[in-house]
Amino acid sequence: MTRSLAALCFFCWSLIAVASVEAPIKVSIFISKESAGLGQLENQVRLILENSSDSPRSVLIKLFNGDIDSRLVSEVAVSVAPRSRVNLEPKPFPGYRFANNVSFRFFSSFGVLTNSLPENKFRLPFPANIDVRVCQSSDGAITTHQKNLFAVDFCVREKTPVLAAKAGVVIAVVDTFTEGGFRSDLLDKANEIVVQHDDGLLTYYGHIYPNSARVKIGDRVQAGQEIALVGNVGYSSGPHLHFEVVQLSPLVLEYGGVNRAIRPNFVALDGEPISIKYLGVYNANGASGTPSVSARNLQPKVKSPNGGCERVKLDLYKRAQNCLRLGDIGAAIALLKKLIEEKGSNPDVYSLMASALVRAGLFSEAIVFFEKPGVVSECDLSVCRSYADSLDKVGRVDEAIEWYRRLLARTPTLSGETLSLARLLAKTSRQDEALQLLRSYDSERVKSGLRPLFSNEIQSLLSR
Secondary structure, X not given: OOOOOOOOEOOOEEEOOOOOOEEEEEEEEEEEEEEXXXXXEEEEEEEEEEEOOOOOXXXXXXXXXXXXXXXXXXXXXXXXXXXXXXXXXXXXXXXXXXXXXXXXXXXXXXXXXXXXXXXXXXXXXXXXXXXXXXXXOOOOOOOOOOOOOOOEEEEOOXXXXXXOOOOEEEEEEEOOOOOEEOOHHHOOOOOEEEEEEOOOEEEEEEOXXXXXXXXXXXXXXXXXXXXXXXXXXXXXXXXXXXXXXXXXXXXXXXXXXOOOEEOOOEEOOOOOEEOOOOOOEEEOXXXXXXXXXXXXXXXXXXXXXXXXXXXXOOOHHHHHHHHHHHOOHHHHHHHHHHHHHHXXXXXXXXXXXXXXXHHOOOHHHHHHHHOOOOOOOOOOHHHHHHHHHHHHHOOOHHHHHHHHHHHHHHOOOOHHHHHHHHHHXXXXXXXXXXXXXXXXXXXXXXXOOOOOOOHHHHHHHHOO
């Protein structure tokens, strides 16, 4: 058998799933000539993957004859243990051969690939005596989770202990960022901890307080062990914990983590299921009952450098915006009421008041302002979405359905609104319409070369 090396090494770096941390994966590719029988030689590709980080990493490699815009002829996905290397000999797809010039594209992330059915059960990541409010989840208004619908935001006071939701090994820790706010430059600056669990699932704990990590990469943690403190770091409007459960697959790697989160199943300390709902209040023992207005806003009143958020030297409207940004909903509502009483109002003020009332869980009051002249007649996406969600919350389901249809007529690719509309249709015994909506959405994604998004939802509807 004859072998001749015909390619050089390529050294690649990839952006990991945790924001703003880079870890090297070196990929070397070699092409050799091997006997294919009857005196013929065929090209054989050999890949060497080296993980020089302290965390396991999964890699998807796509091989092309020619440059990366040419025909895809092979792909392989593999997990590489920390500080180790893997040798691979990928085979071309049936009917294809490797050319003399083979290029590749690769995608990488923390964690281990798994095709098994994991035990998707997690305790709430907080001490048992702490009440937390669900301030963003897939059954409510989606504001920042459009790319990961099943992530959950828990609003709770800053520096509240964050506990491991399940036993596992820490594979990523970032706690050096200090700034938070609603600015695009902070999107990749959210402190995070990632834990790999024995069943293959990953949990992400985001926006943790600066320098609060109680663990390091490689540590084994038990369920209920303190790992960090709640913060307000990165792209964030107030103190909260961003929580995700992720099952890594080649598709998740290829699409850069978009829709990586799966729906988490929470259980109380006694093992009983906890069915979390948007704006519900819970602790590790289960639901905490119907929250009062004050309990719905568990975020602290963060003070600005000039004192309280309402005391900064701005006009009333901008001071109200500042309070909303810092999570002091009560102060924002008070300022907006004062503005309306003193100077009358306009659609922008009504819209901001409606948004503040929604964040306080006062949906009936919010609708009054949504329905003021000029607010929803020409509303932007976020306002119309909040209005539709508020209509649903107060039982005006048919109107909510109509508004979600308007949103999707304007922008058909909205995944969160598609899911919300499907659920409302199913709730009103229009299951066939819900199935048609979800299947149509997934069909368009497949035509565009994307993976289906609503397979689990469709299966759930069919099993009812």
